[in-house]
Amino acid sequence: MQADDRGEPVRVVLADDESMLRRGLRLLLESSGTIRVVAEAGDGNELLAAVRSHRVDVALIDVQMPGKDGLSALRDLVALPDPPAAAVLTTFDLDDYVSDALRHGASGFLLKDADPAMLVRAVHDLAAGGAVLDPRITARLLPRLRGTTGNSREIQLVRGLSARERQVLELLADGRSNADIGLRLGLTEATVKSYVSTVLSKLGAQNRVQAALIAQRVADVGNHW
Template structure:
C-alpha cells in the first residue's frame, strides 16, 4: 500500500554513485511526507540487493555508475519478483542510452536538476502506473528517434487502435496514470490497465514510455484517424 492509495508513503530506492546527490534527493523527496527513501545505492549491485531487501515501490536510477551500471541493473531488475517501477535519473548526456533504457524497462526519464515538486510528482505518477518524461528530454529525444523510426508504419498501428484505445493512448502520452485515465474516461482502474496492456501489445511497445514516444512521433490525435 502506498501514499497514493492511503497506505503510507511511497517507498523509493535511489541509485547514484554521488553520495551528496543522493542525500540532496532524499531531502527533497521526503520533504512533503508522502515519499520515503528506503534505500540508497552507489552502483547496480547495491541497488539489486536493496530492492530485494527493502521492496521499494519506485527506483530512480543513474545510468553511469562504477561496477554494474544503471542499464545493467535495469535489465536485471526485470527478473526480480515484485520489482519496483524504474525511472532513469540522469543529466543531458542521455542520448546514447535512451534506447537501451527503454528496452530494459525504464518507465521514465528525469533530469537531476528538475524542480523538487517535479521530482515528487514524478514519483507519485510512477507509483500510480504512469510514465514520466521531463519535457526537456522529450524535446531532445523526438528528433533523434524520429530519424530512426518507421513513421508511416507507426501511424498505421495507431490508426488500427479502437476509438477507446486511442483515447487511452492520448492520455497515456500525456503521462497520465491509470487512475487519472480512468477518472477522465469514466472507467475503472482495472479496465484502464487492461486497455493499456492491449495498446502496448498492438503498438509493439514494451512499456508506457515507448508507447508515449510513438504517440508523440506520429503527431497529435488529429493525425490518428
C-alpha cells in the same frame, strides 16, 4: 499510489554512486511527507538487492555507476516479478544513454538538477503508472527519439486498436497516469491498467514511453486515429 490507497507513502529506492547526491535526493523527496526512501544503492547490484529486500514502488537510477551500471541494472530490474517503476537520472552530457534506457524499459527520464517540486510530482506519477520526461529532455531529445514520421506498420497497429484503446493511448501519450486516465474516461484504475497492457501488447511496445512515441509518430503524419 500517491501515498497509496491505504495512505502509505510512495516507497523509493535511490541508486547513485555519489552519496552526497543520494542524501540530497532523500531529504528532498522525504520532505514532501508523501515519499519514503526505503533504501539507497551505490551500484546496480546493490539496487537489485534492495528491490528484492523491500517493497518498492519507484526506483530512481543513475546511469554511470561502478560495477553493474544503471542500464544493466535496469534491464535486470524490469525482468523481476512485479518490478517497480523505474526512472533514469541523467545529465545533458549523457544524452546518448536515454534511448538505451528506453529500450531497457525505463518509464521516465529525469535530470539531476530538476526542480524539487517536479521531482516529487514525477515520483508520484511513476508510482501511479505514468511516464515522466523532464521537459528539457523532451525538448532536446524527443525529435531524435521519435524519428521523422510513423511508418506504415505503426500506423496500421494504431488503427487496429479499439476506440477505447485509442483513447487510452492518446492520454498515455500525454504522460497521464493510470489514475488520471481512469478519471477522464470513467474507468477504474484496474481497468485502465488492463487497457494499457493490451495497448502495449498490440503495439509491440515494451513500456509506456515507447507506446507514447509510436502514438506521436503516427500523429505527425496526420493520422488522428
